[in-house]
Amino acid sequence: MMCSNPSAAAAPERNRRRCRLLGYSGWVTASPRWWFGLSLACLGLLVAPGCKPAGPQANRSAGDGDRLEELTAETMVLREVDWPREVRVQGTLYADEVAAIGARVAGRVSKVHVQLGDVVKAGQTLVSLDTDEFELMVSQAEAQWGQARASVGLAKEPDKPIEEWRADLNPENSPPVRQQRAVWNEAKASLERSQRLLAQSAISPGEFGLIEAAASVAEAGYAAAINAVEEKISIIGVRRIEWELARQRLRDATITAPFDGLIQGRLVAPGGFIAAGDAVVTLVRTDPIWFRGLVPERYASKLTTGLPIRVRIESVDQPVEALVTRISPSLDVASRSLAFEARIENDDRRFRSGIFAIADLIIDPQARTLAIPESAIAQFAGSEKVWKLIDGVAREAE
Known part of the structure; x- marks a missing residue:
C-alpha cells in the first residue's frame, strides 16, 4: 500500500508502519488484496439483517468501539522514476526492394x-531467350563493318576500342588517296x-x-x-556501332x-513470346526489411530519426529492437497521421514482407x-484503488 507521509522522505523506500483501522485488533502484515478482502468482510457484517452482538464478546466490542486498533502494514514512499513515454502503433513489414524484371x-x-522462393545473386541468369536470330544479326553487322x-x-580489328582505331585512321594512308x-x-612535275x-x-x-x-x-x-575516304571512315564508325x-x-x-534477392513470382514459361519491356519474374530483397507504421498527429512533432522502437511479431517470441530511420515529410490528410519506417536487419530471412506487426515507439526516452x-x-x-497512509491512518483512494 502507498504512503504519502511528509516526514518519510529520509526513511527507506519500503518500511513497516503502524496504520490504524477501525474495529479490528492485533498485528498483521497487510497487502492490497488483504485490505480488499477485509473491506468485503466488514461490508457483509454491517448489512446482515437481524444480527446483534451477544454475550461477553458483544459487551466487549461495544465497550471498545471508540478505540482504534493498530495494524502493521508494508508501505513505500513515492518518488519519481525513469519512465520513458511510449506510443503503441500498428504497421507492416515491407521489403527493401521489389522489382518486376x-x-x-x-x-x-x-x-x-x-x-x-529461389535465392538468387546479382548477375545470376533468370530467363534465357532464343538467340538464333540475335546471332545472325551479329554476323550481319560484323560483315558490314x-x-x-x-x-x-584497313584490317579488321574487332576487339580494338572504337576510340583507338578512329584516332589511328589517316586518310592520307588509304590506297585511293x-x-x-x-x-x-606527276601533273605538277609535268x-x-x-x-x-x-x-x-x-x-x-x-x-x-x-x-x-x-x-x-x-x-x-x-x-x-x-x-x-573521310566519308567511308564515318561509315566505318556507323557499322562498328551497329x-x-x-x-x-x-x-x-x-x-x-x-x-x-528472392523470386516472388515467375511470370513466363518456355515457348512463350515476350515483347520488349514485358516482366518475366518478380524479385524482392528482404535484407534489410522495413517496419512501416503511423503515429497520430499529436505525436508528429516528437517523432525524429534515431528513436528506439520495439517491434513485436506474432510468430517471434522476443521483440525486435530497431531505430526510426525514415520519416515522411507530410501527414496523411485522411487519417491525420505521420508515416515512418524503421530498418530491421534480416540476414537470416526469418522475417517476410507483408507481416503484420505491433511496435512500441519510445517517443520520449527521458x-x-x-x-x-x-x-x-x-x-x-471496474475501478482501481490503492491505500494511502495519511497522518498514520490508512484510507482507500481511487
Whole structure:
C-alpha cells in the first residue's frame, strides 16, 4: 500500500508502519488484496439483517468501539522514476526492394532458370531467350563493318576500342588517296617542265594550257579522294556501332538479376513470346526489411530519426529492437497521421514482407513519473484503488 507521509522522505523506500483501522485488533502484515478482502468482510457484517452482538464478546466490542486498533502494514514512499513515454502503433513489414524484371528485347523464351522462393545473386541468369536470330544479326553487322574497313584498306580489328582505331585512321594512308596523290605529283612535275619549255619557246601557249589544266584536275581528284575516304571512315564508325548494338541485343537475350534477392513470382514459361519491356519474374530483397507504421498527429512533432522502437511479431517470441530511420515529410490528410519506417536487419530471412506487426515507439526516452508496483493496485467493480497512509491512518483512494 502507498504512503504519502511528509516526514518519510529520509526513511527507506519500503518500511513497516503502524496504520490504524477501525474495529479490528492485533498485528498483521497487510497487502492490497488483504485490505480488499477485509473491506468485503466488514461490508457483509454491517448489512446482515437481524444480527446483534451477544454475550461477553458483544459487551466487549461495544465497550471498545471508540478505540482504534493498530495494524502493521508494508508501505513505500513515492518518488519519481525513469519512465520513458511510449506510443503503441500498428504497421507492416515491407521489403527493401521489389522489382518486376523485364526483357530489353523481344523474343521467344527458351528456358526459365528459377522458381518461386529461389535465392538468387546479382548477375545470376533468370530467363534465357532464343538467340538464333540475335546471332545472325551479329554476323550481319560484323560483315558490314568489315566491308566498310576494306573499302579504305584497313584490317579488321574487332576487339580494338572504337576510340583507338578512329584516332589511328589517316586518310592520307588509304590506297585511293595515295593513288590520286601520285597522279597529282606527276601533273605538277609535268607543269614545271612545261613552264621551262614555254620559256624556251619549245611549246606553244596552247599546249602549256592543256598541261596546266591537267595539273588542276589532278589536284581536284586528290581532294575528292580525301573527302571520299573521310566519308567511308564515318561509315566505318556507323557499322562498328551497329555491330556493338547487335552484340548487346544478343547479351540482352539472357535476363539476369540486378541485385541479390528472392523470386516472388515467375511470370513466363518456355515457348512463350515476350515483347520488349514485358516482366518475366518478380524479385524482392528482404535484407534489410522495413517496419512501416503511423503515429497520430499529436505525436508528429516528437517523432525524429534515431528513436528506439520495439517491434513485436506474432510468430517471434522476443521483440525486435530497431531505430526510426525514415520519416515522411507530410501527414496523411485522411487519417491525420505521420508515416515512418524503421530498418530491421534480416540476414537470416526469418522475417517476410507483408507481416503484420505491433511496435512500441519510445517517443520520449527521458520522461519521468511517479510509479507504484502493480501488486499495490486493487480492482473492484471496474475501478482501481490503492491505500494511502495519511497522518498514520490508512484510507482507500481511487
